[in-house]
Amino acid sequence: MKISPQWLRDFVDLNVNYHQLADDLTLAGIAVESVSGEGDATIFEMDITTNRPDAMNHYGVARECSAIYDLPLKAIEPELQVAVPAQAGGDSRAPFSIDIQDGQGCARFTARIIRDATIKRSPEKIVRRLGLLDQRPINNAVDASNYTLWEMGKPTHVFDLDLLEGGKIVVRRARDGEVLKTLDGVERKLTSEDLVVADAKKPVGLAGTMGGFDTMITEKTRNILIESAWWDPVTVRKMSRRHGLHTDASHRFERGADYESTVVSCNRVAELILQSGGGELVGGPVDVMARKLDQAPVALHVSEVYRILGEKLETTEMLRILRRLGFELIPEHEEEIEFTVQVPSWRLDVEREIDVIEEIARLHGYDKFANTLPAYVGAVVELPDAEKEKKLRTSLLALGYDEAISLTFISHQDAEQFSSVPVIELANPLSEEASVMRTSMVPGMLNMLAYNLNRGSDNIRLFEAGNVFEAAGEKALEFKRICMGATGNAVKESVHYPARPTSFFDLKGDVETLLAAFQHAGLEYKADTAEYYHPGRSALAIMDGEVVAQFGQIHPEIAAGRKLKQDIFIAELYLDRLYQCGLRSVRYEPLPRYPAVERDFSVIFDDSIEFATMQKAVAALRLGELRSFVPVEIFRGGSIPAGKYSLLLRATFQSGERTLREDEAGQWSGQIIGTLEGLGGVLRTS
């Protein structure tokens, strides 16, 4: 909204420069976004908060100036010629009747009539001022209504009286199927939810939103009816939204107009029309009140002002501020510690003591209040999973994964491909590709990897921590996840070493590192993964019976479908399940004092025998001194027949109590060999 500071001078004698004025208004809560132009053509671009429709006009801003600078405010008092008495019988001289059938929607309707006016261009001053606000001049009658809106904030409307049928105005709900062509030329189908201004036969305006096309002022108009009403904010808001019709009028009505200004605004429009187009007033204003607005007085306690604001203000300062803003105060107490505050009719936003306190604070100046820190007794409480999340994030960064954040929305197609849970759809999505809440973080990760590959970054490690969403009946469930993505080289090429591409085992190692932070009795890996993974290069991590992670290479077909030309590795951590396990609690173990003994076994196995099987079988031997049993070398081809592979395994024995004897190690090795042979292994002899 635009304000001309020069126009403000009509109402208050400002003696500050406009930049100072802009600053002072802003600091009082009447925000001036920018200042443009110079001299009389200076324009303030305003950002008036939605609670202050009273300040969305020049008079309202002038009132704020009056309070800021403690200057008198000149009233708007239209000077009108003596009206010709309304006569019965004559057409346009007939007393005009107003019938408010919906008192909830229309609390007050004021109208008056001008006869024999000339419709022409507005006077230069009006045209110039409207021009400064980027308002296009139309004719003197329409401009008078428009000028009054920008001057005092009260939307009004002017009708060609001769086009109103039946000599009366009816405020009523529209009938289903009625049609109204509005001033913008659009034919609008009305329903019983619409509130209209009608004549005896037809709707002639959408209440508080826009007038009708067929009854508008034209060059032919001679006789004019001026409307100034008070419309219910919710009714106007619903209607303007339903018709997609946001106007300067609806903007003000839906925020609450001044109930007491209908007559004065009607008179002001009349004054402007008579000044420019001549004609004569017929009768007085016809003013119909369907209901009174309830604006109860507010009790103001000086002690409450102090309790909320934390600083003792002079009572005289508080009274000065409130009176300049149009509030009336009646002391309820000799010591002036309590007042009854009568709120002005244009301040529908002020209903409670706290609202009055805000008025005092904002005009006193927020910056005049001291900066203090409150005393506090209490302790900082951590979220239950804060440590776990921190541990994971720290490890991920140490493992070389950059943290990324992707969109929370995915397409239906991606939801289907990467999950099997019921989706939550958006009613007003940003696009088709972002129409459901993500059920998986994998598509977002693939998009980010693709984004990088398309820009020449080939070696990527990313992770994202966030929520996935799932519908459960009427409810929306959220689950915390971490998704990791890796592609390209695990070891970058350098002058010292050749590059090494990322493999499944790089990813598995990273997953192992992350999972190792959590307390568990058992952790196993199974190949039974979702279909978007490579069937032979992916795994589920199962911790104490719960699937806590799924990871591996993305299925080559899926990667190709997304034009990803490198092997892509993804890991998903299911944090809700992982967090069921606490962080591993550390217990010191005495350092070994006796030497360890290592024994290597080179065994040929059938391809179908997995290392985990050997591990389990050896563990079942319960050799107390077996410290570790690990694969050291794996070999296929050469002298090894197809379908078989050679594995070099290393057992390490150590005792905490003594040096192991040769024959003990030999005996245990024998047991291990026996076990491996039991699995079909054949010991290689060198």
Place this chain on the structure above:
Amino acid sequence: MSPKKKSAYTVPKLKDFSAAALDDAAAKLLRALEEEAEAVSNEDEWKQFRDRWMARKNGILTQVRERWLIESPASAKAVVGKRFNELKQEVENQVQAALRDVEERLIRGATPIASGTLEEIFRAQLESERLDITLPGIRRPLGAQHPVIKTMNEMVGVFRNLGYSVEEGPEIETDYYNFEALNFPPNHPARDTQDTLFMANQESKPLRDRLLLRTHTSPVQIRTMEKMKPPVRVVCPGKVHRNDAPDATHSPIFHQIEGLAVDTNITFCDLKGTLDHAMKEMFGSSVRTRFYPSFFPFTEPSADVQISCIFCGGRGYRDGGPCRNCKASGWIELLGCGMVDPNVYGFVDYDAKKVGGFAFGMGVERIAILKYGVDDIQLFFNGDVRFLEQFA
């Protein structure tokens, strides 16, 4: 002399265990030992030498033990035993010495100065090991913390030091928590400012139960007050969504940090002091704050907070022209705040007459953009490693 030559020393059997005979046998053995030690010229030869003399199986010492010591009559055992130990010691010494010789020869062989003092030789060796230390090091890549998360953690840290605990809430909220309980009545124009993304198929539910994506982290205030009584001090960092098409300055997702303090003694001055302190912690102690009235349905009085421009020091100009960052105003708008509206207490069953408090909210991206001079908010959300790795 190679131990494999015909003339190689072998351990004879002794018939006579007299002192003289022993002397003679020992002398021959030691001579052979010396000769062979002398002949060792490299590591492989040394190993052979060591094994020939010291191997447990069939080494010369083992043979000496078997043929001399074990074969000796009981009367001579003590003398032969002593003699054997002396020989054993000597063999070990010679083997060690031979190794040292081999090593020294290696060093001499590897250096241009084949002669000179040992110290000179070592120095020459070190010189030969010199690297081009200006070549790049082998770096283990570290991941980079996301600038938004980093900024969020920093902000949370500032408030944690003031006694604030962290609270979280869901991203999909009900109308009740996102609007109604925050004093946005149904059909209130203030809802228009929020550009809300709604969940589909909610029409059959009462308005307050309808699901939407939270447009701010303020609902966590309500959830916190529902579950705890004053005193309350929480910060609520989190992701929020708005129906904003992405461009350089808009994103449908962004992050906020909400703060809430409710107690029996909290005033508007405390709100000002707390945020002034937090901004100084965040942007440096020379930063000033400016509060001016604003409107949020859930606070009254409400304020917007500006900090003095961190680029031009609040002067409004720099480098001989107007400051672009603050549009020459000297101030940068950063956050919204206010005293909690008494209506909000009504929703959570607090007594507005007895307690008071303040709330504040700030956009994390906005702060990160300022801190790092980022010129496109989309950079935060496309995972571009060229961007992210600048923050490692």
